[in-house]
Amino acid sequence: MVDQPRTTGSYTYGGSYDPNINQPSRQTVKFLTAATIGVSLLFLSGLILVGTVIGLIIATPLLVLFSPILVPAAIILSLIAGGFLFSGGCGVAAIAALSWIYNYVSGNRPAGSDTLDYAKGMITDKARDVKERAKEYGNYAQGRVQEATQGSY
Known part of the structure; x- marks a missing residue:
């Protein structure tokens, strides 16, 4: 008996083998997969939009009532965060400059x-x-x- 590779397909009525019957084309599978993913993501984005709008509608009266407290607090928090970011950036710049100077003095010829x-x-x-x-x-x-x-x- 001769070993033959297995193939998928079907036999026709006359006994001949046709490998292209009952096999969806590669492009059809790609299209169906992309369409399924696209539709589900579109549905999820719509749900997220509706949830965001409902949350905003519920939170608006609270934001209006507490704005005399929240606005100065937000300003102070943003100034504090900005100060920390600036301080960290200056530290990173100083470390980079010292590293460059060390490499230059030691003869490594940095950029x-x-x-x-x-x-x-x-x-x-x-x-x-x-x-x-x-x-x-x-x-x-x-x-x-x-x-x-x-x-x-």
Whole structure:
């Protein structure tokens, strides 16, 4: 007996085998699955919307009655939360800066170190130029002072 792979399908009346009968196409299964999921999610979103509206209708009188207390409390809580977030952000920035400085000093060349080296070179060049110009101007000014003092005798 020869081993043949199993296939799904059905036999027709004449005894021949047709594998395409009684098998839904792959696109049909995909469509039905997507439609089922889409309809159920749409139904759930509608229920959530209705629940939200009902909750808002019930909570509105309470919010109006307690607004003199709730509004300042919300402002204070938001300021406190903002302060904590700002403090945490400054701490993270400080740790990142210290880590970058440590990596730069230890020679690991973190990101942006080439820009820092370039800027350091530019500042050094400008400082040298300013020093040379100041020396030239000092010599010029000293010569003018000597001319002025010699001319007054």
